[in-house]
Amino acid sequence: MDTKRTSPTPEDHSLNALWRSSPLAAGNAAYLEDLYEQYLRDPASVAPAWRRYFETLPRVGGVTQDIPHSGIRDEFRRLAHQTRPAAAPRPPPAAEPIESAHKQVKVLQLINAYRFRAHQIARLDPLGLREAPNIPELDLRHYGLSEADLDTVFETGSLVGPRQASLREILAQLRATYAGTIGAEYMHITDTSEKRWVQSSFESVHGVPNYPPEVRRNLLGRLSAAEGLEHYLHTKYVGQKRFSLEGAESLIPMLDELIQRAGGLGTKEIIIGMAHRGRLNVLVNILGKSPADLFREFEGKAQHSGTGDVKYHQGFSSDVGTAGGPVHVALAFNPSHLEIVGPVVQGSVRARQERRRDRLGNRVLPVVIHGDAAFAGQGVVMETFNMSQSRGYSTKGTVHIVLNNQIGFTTSHQQDARSTLYCSDIAKVVGAPIFHVNGDDPEAVLFVTQIAFDYRMTFHKDVVIDLYCYRRHGHSEADEPTVTQPLMYQRIRALPTTLALYAQRLAQARIATADEAAEMGREYQQQLESGVCAAPRILPREKAGYAYGTDWSPYMAGRCEPGTDTRVTLDTVRGLTEQMLHVPEGLELHPQVVKIYDARRKMAAGALPVDWGFAENLAYATLLKDGYGVRVSGQDSGRGTFFHRHAVVVNQKDGTGYVPLRNLYEGQPRFIVINSPLSEEAVLAFEYGYATADPKTLTIWEAQFGDFANNAQVVIDQFISSGEQKWNRLCGLTLFLPHGYEGQGPEHSSGRLERYLQLCAQQNMFVCVPTTPAQLFHLLRRQMLWSCRKPLVVMTPKSLLRHRLSVSSLEDLTLGRFRPVLFETEALEDAAVKEVVLCSGKVYFDLVERRQTLGRRDVAILRLEQLYPFPEEELKQALLRYPAAHRFIWCQEETRNKGAWYQTQHRLWRTIPKGATLEYAGRPTSAAPAVGSYPLHIGQLHELLDQAMGAVASIATQGKR
Numbered sequence: 001m002d003t004k005r006t007s008p009t010p011e012d013h014s015l016n017a018l019w020r021s022s023p024l025a026a027g028n029a030a031y032l033e034d035l036y037e038q039y040l041r042d043p044a045s046v047a048p049a050w051r052r053y054f055e056t057l058p059r060v061g062g063v064t065q066d067i068p069h070s071g072i073r074d075e076f077r078r079l080a081h082q083t084r085p086a087a088a089p090r091p092p093p094a095a096e097p098i099e100s101a102h103k104q105v106k107v108l109q110l111i112n113a114y115r116f117r118a119h120q121i122a123r124l125d126p127l128g129l130r131e132a133p134n135i136p137e138l139d140l141r142h143y144g145l146s147e148a149d150l151d152t153v154f155e156t157g158s159l160v161g162p163r164q165a166s167l168r169e170i171l172a173q174l175r176a177t178y179a180g181t182i183g184a185e186y187m188h189i190t191d192t193s194e195k196r197w198v199q200s201s202f203e204s205v206h207g208v209p210n211y212p213p214e215v216r217r218n219l220l221g222r223l224s225a226a227e228g229l230e231h232y233l234h235t236k237y238v239g240q241k242r243f244s245l246e247g248a249e250s251l252i253p254m255l256d257e258l259i260q261r262a263g264g265l266g267t268k269e270i271i272i273g274m275a276h277r278g279r280l281n282v283l284v285n286i287l288g289k290s291p292a293d294l295f296r297e298f299e300g301k302a303q304h305s306g307t308g309d310v311k312y313h314q315g316f317s318s319d320v321g322t323a324g325g326p327v328h329v330a331l332a333f334n335p336s337h338l339e340i341v342g343p344v345v346q347g348s349v350r351a352r353q354e355r356r357r358d359r360l361g362n363r364v365l366p367v368v369i370h371g372d373a374a375f376a377g378q379g380v381v382m383e384t385f386n387m388s389q390s391r392g393y394s395t396k397g398t399v400h401i402v403l404n405n406q407i408g409f410t411t412s413h414q415q416d417a418r419s420t421l422y423c424s425d426i427a428k429v430v431g432a433p434i435f436h437v438n439g440d441d442p443e444a445v446l447f448v449t450q451i452a453f454d455y456r457m458t459f460h461k462d463v464v465i466d467l468y469c470y471r472r473h474g475h476s477e478a479d480e481p482t483v484t485q486p487l488m489y490q491r492i493r494a495l496p497t498t499l500a501l502y503a504q505r506l507a508q509a510r511i512a513t514a515d516e517a518a519e520m521g522r523e524y525q526q527q528l529e530s531g532v533c534a535a536p537r538i539l540p541r542e543k544a545g546y547a548y549g550t551d552w553s554p555y556m557a558g559r560c561e562p563g564t565d566t567r568v569t570l571d572t573v574r575g576l577t578e579q580m581l582h583v584p585e586g587l588e589l590h591p592q593v594v595k596i597y598d599a600r601r602k603m604a605a606g607a608l609p610v611d612w613g614f615a616e617n618l619a620y621a622t623l624l625k626d627g628y629g630v631r632v633s634g635q636d637s638g639r640g641t642f643f644h645r646h647a648v649v650v651n652q653k654d655g656t657g658y659v660p661l662r663n664l665y666e667g668q669p670r671f672i673v674i675n676s677p678l679s680e681e682a683v684l685a686f687e688y689g690y691a692t693a694d695p696k697t698l699t700i701w702e703a704q705f706g707d708f709a710n711n712a713q714v715v716i717d718q719f720i721s722s723g724e725q726k727w728n729r730l731c732g733l734t735l736f737l738p739h740g741y742e743g744q745g746p747e748h749s750s751g752r753l754e755r756y757l758q759l760c761a762q763q764n765m766f767v768c769v770p771t772t773p774a775q776l777f778h779l780l781r782r783q784m785l786w787s788c789r790k791p792l793v794v795m796t797p798k799s800l801l802r803h804r805l806s807v808s809s810l811e812d813l814t815l816g817r818f819r820p821v822l823f824e825t826e827a828l829e830d831a832a833v834k835e836v837v838l839c840s841g842k843v844y845f846d847l848v849e850r851r852q853t854l855g856r857r858d859v860a861i862l863r864l865e866q867l868y869p870f871p872e873e874e875l876k877q878a879l880l881r882y883p884a885a886h887r888f889i890w891c892q893e894e895t896r897n898k899g900a901w902y903q904t905q906h907r908l909w910r911t912i913p914k915g916a917t918l919e920y921a922g923r924p925t926s927a928a929p930a931v932g933s934y935p936l937h938i939g940q941l942h943e944l945l946d947q948a949m950g951a952v953a954s955i956a957t958q959g960k961r
Contacts, residue, residue, distance in 0.1 A: 706751020
């Protein structure tokens with residue numbers, strides 16, 4: 001584009017009539033804005049002189065031309081709204097050289113460029129190793145400006161502060177605001193009101209506020225505690241891992257400010273998630289864990305109710321006094337899988353918000369502390385951000401804090417750890433503002449914390465604080481970091497600590513002398529040595545008045561009574577069915593749904609057998625009637641992947657949804673069924689967190705197919721199966737994993753039953769494979785009605801949902817209960833039974849049909865509906881029915897190295913009679929869960945059925961007991 005200026009044309013002279021004495025008069029802003037908008041839509045529609053003028057506007061931020069235009073447009077609009085009187089006539093024309101107007105626009109572009117790009121030149125790195133790039137858009141020369149313009153007065157277009165200032169003053173304010181020890185990224189936000197709020201928050205101060213002496217002394221005290229604990233542990237427990245906070249001590253005053261500021265605005269609970277770095281410091285200096293208890297853990301003298309966990313994975317909770325009353329602060333337990341605690345915290349917060357009826361998220365606040373490498377590297381972070389504003393998972397905004405050590409173990413932060421400029425760039429997927437701050441400037445950290453919290457409370461969205469810091473030691477205290485990062489650690493070892501730098505700063509300001517700073521350290525050391533609480537404002541529980549906690553005491557004994565009564569009356573069934581099938585006026589159901597509703601009415605009347613969809617929905621309805629909440633989430637859970645549930649029906653007229661189970665009676669407990677994002681790891685972690693915070697809600701996560709849980713295995717391994725033993729955390733979460741071999745190929749056949757059985761020990765969870773609707777009905781009711789809370793893994797059906805034999809009667813619901821072992825009640829001559837086939841799941845119905853085809857009357861088939869805890873006594877009692885049986889066969893449809901065989905055979909040996917044989921009938925071993933050919937699938941099925949029925953030799957005879 002040719003931007004060379006030529007001699008003025010008559011058209012150019014006519015432009016002068018549009019200007020007053022100032023270069024870009026506010027009175028003309030509306031006109032200029034309209035003209036510029038017109039140019040953006042169609043350049044040919046404006047006068048050639050104006051078109052040439054607009055074409056000369058340089059770009060901002062290295063981005064496409066329409067973005068800076070929008071920024072300039074905002075400036076024009078702001079000028080118009082701030083200074084133009086309502087209904088005022090357009091001011092009379094005045095002569096002003098267009099070059100002055102041109103410079104004014106360039107100054108506005110320069111201001112905009114600082115808002116876009118100055119974070120890149122801010123002094124963020126305490127180590128001074130971060131080289132500031134050369135950004136032409138931040139240079140006066142890029143806009144045709146020079147030192148000769150520094151004393152020229154221009155319109156600032158500011159939301160706050162002076163409307164006019166010299167270019168020299170404008171530059172000084174821009175550098176102080178955007179290029180100091182804070183780097184603000186917010187111009188990517190698409191909501192203008194949010195963007196202007198952040199802009200006003202920073203530009204109203206022009207740098208870090210001048211805090212009063214008492215605030216600065218408090219900062220010094222908090223830093224003294226942060227450093228003092230690490231020095232004490234380093235001296236007393238030499239070489240032991242503690243993942244110290246050294247280099248990031250500003251985290252402690254940051255969290256302290258968050259709690260106090262939140263409490264002052266009425267927040268009642270703060271739930272914190274973090275990995276291991278700095279965790280011990282947070283436990284002692286923020287949550288008030290007794291130093292004496294921590295020291296016992298270092299010395300190996302701590303007592304655990306289960307198998308326990310390392311000290312830097314432990315959680316804790318306490319009540320902290322604030323100006324607005326006590327705040328309950330909880331630090332979530334966390335394994336070494338770093339970012340996985342994020343969605344767990346979200347689920348716990350959502351449950352607490354719902355318990356408090358906190359629809360706006362003002363009463364319960366989530367805070368998640370990340371590591372830089374993990375924040376950029378682990379996909380669960382993006383999954384969690386994606387859920388942050390969705391209906392079923394929003395917690396109304398999270399304060400994210402990145403402990404940016406600028407390294408991941410031994411991996412350089414930008415060369416290998418990521419492909420983005422900042423580790424925090426992932427947060428831009430939801431338009432979250434990101435505030436980078438130098439951890440060695442505690443006052444800047446305090447200021448950023450205040451803005452971040454206020455943003456969250458104003459807009460109820462996520463916000464990120466990127467705390468630039470370093471780790472003074474290696475990955476752990478036993479690591480030697482100079483092997484891989486010699487230059488970084490040369491700089492670190494020569495660098496004074498954050499406390500030393502700030503103490504010197506306060507001494508120079510005559511706010512705290514060196515002796516006073518040293519005395520703070522000595523007093524803190526005395527607290528540690530005495531073993532008493534070292535955190536300020538911790539309240540005794542009896543004085544906190546914490547009224548919204550969850551009472552887990554009824555479940556602590558862990559009494560999972562098999563005989564728990566789960567029956568309901570026939571009147572209850574019919575009354576709830578009537579409510580569930582009620583269709584509000586104006587709701588037009590899909591014809592297929594109408595047929596399902598008609599069938600369910602007949603089921604309640606006893607005219608049709610009960611199917612799975614009806615039994616499941618009725619289980620939810622009865623639990624709601626009993627006072628329990630129900631939460632079901634997963635991909636396509638509302639309707640159900642297999643078109644069986646229809647807990648949400650859709651009006652065919654307008655597409656709106658209706659949830660019958662929310663409309664059973666006035667004041668009923670909460671029922672939610674939600675279609676989750678296409679995520680497994682974060683969603684399952686969320687539901688685990690929810691279940692650990694609410695024992696009164698049946699919380700269910702449903703995989704679309706059972707093997708989808710593969711993507712969430714870390715949640716299953718580190719939380720669901722082991723959380724009680726490691727951390728004494730009870731959880732009644734239920735997993736629905738559709739499982740069954742229908743010839744659909746290696747994927748979508750197996751729910752990986754073997755993995756859950758391998759994880760089973762110490763009565764940690766229940767693994768069940770129900771084969772009738774009534775069994776599922778009673779299983780779900782038992783999960784809530786008995787006096788324990790254990791995770792429940794259910795291998796749910798696919799083809800059985802409509803199998804003619806997989807049905808139940810009304811009496812099975814009203815008179816029955818869940819039975820871990822099902823034996824046949826049809827007319828078999830028990831004394832004539834010579835062979836007993838034991839199985840679990842869908843293969844039972846295949847076996848029944850094969851037995852009928854073969855005419856075998858000497859073979860009994862028993863179903864194990866609960867595989868763990870193994871129902872040994874129930875199975876022994878069932879086998880007593882067949883005194884003549886000498887051959888026992890375990891039959892499964894899974895391959896031999898999968899399914900229940902390897903994890904169950906030793907238990908089967910203990911139950912069969914002495915001298916009997918135990919054999920395996922099933923598919924051969926396979927690397928894949930199932931074959932990819934349907935004919936081969938059918939061939940294998942016929943073969944395993946024949947093996948079980950003795951038509952061919954079994955694959956493996958294990959011998960006699």
